Amino acid sequence: MTQLIDTHTHLYLPEFCGEDPAGGSSAVRRAINAGVGHLIFPNVDLSTIAPMQALAREFPGRISCANGLHPTEVNASWRDVLQQILDAEDTALPVVAIGEVGIDLYWDKTFREEQMQAFSRQCRIAVERRLPLIIHCREGLDEVLEVLSDFPRLPAVFHSFGGTHEDVRRIRRLGDYYFGINGIVTFKNSRLREVLPEIGLDRILLETDSPYLAPVPFRGKRNESAYLPHICAHIAQSMEVTPEAVAAATTAGAARLFNLALAE
């Protein structure tokens, strides 16, 4: 079977590496053994850069990084923090995207303006560096689309997409984007599976968003990239195609968006 790509996973977080420094490495090995040939690590904030890079260095050719400042970590001093994050980038590691970036007004609306400014600044960086974006959008689709409209044709994925048919249409009025599908699609009460045909296999990317959003039958537990085949199988069942068809299309999509050179 075609190798899968986990396009969004945080195996470097304390949930894996907190008590056992080798915990992240074991999780990467379990993912590879489960058929996940490549993983993309999006950054969160200044504290996550070093552990992210350390784990990526252990698996050359298997892990790519994205660099950026997550919207929930944006506050009044975002400019300074973002500069430090960019300065900490390791040029010896493959950086394939700016992310994760975007708008999150679910937890806190205090820094709405700053979130939009930080997102816009990071869109500009992506354009300059010719890199795609990994977009985190939670209760902020109006704001995300407003900022993105200043950057036509900037390639991006809407990570952890859980929206409606109408959301897909609104997003597509602006551009040709990818949609990251994770364990949400396996949840019993989710209507996301009905939206999959509208997105189409050629614009779906697989992701786990580990350690969050574990798919059924692991719902509520710590998620990890080795569970990606469950998400692939669920999408295949919903769309009435084979898991191999989902693997082939989503891996090709990820390689295209992130310009990946995949190991055999």
Ligand SMILES: [Zn+2]
């Ligand atoms: Zn994330």
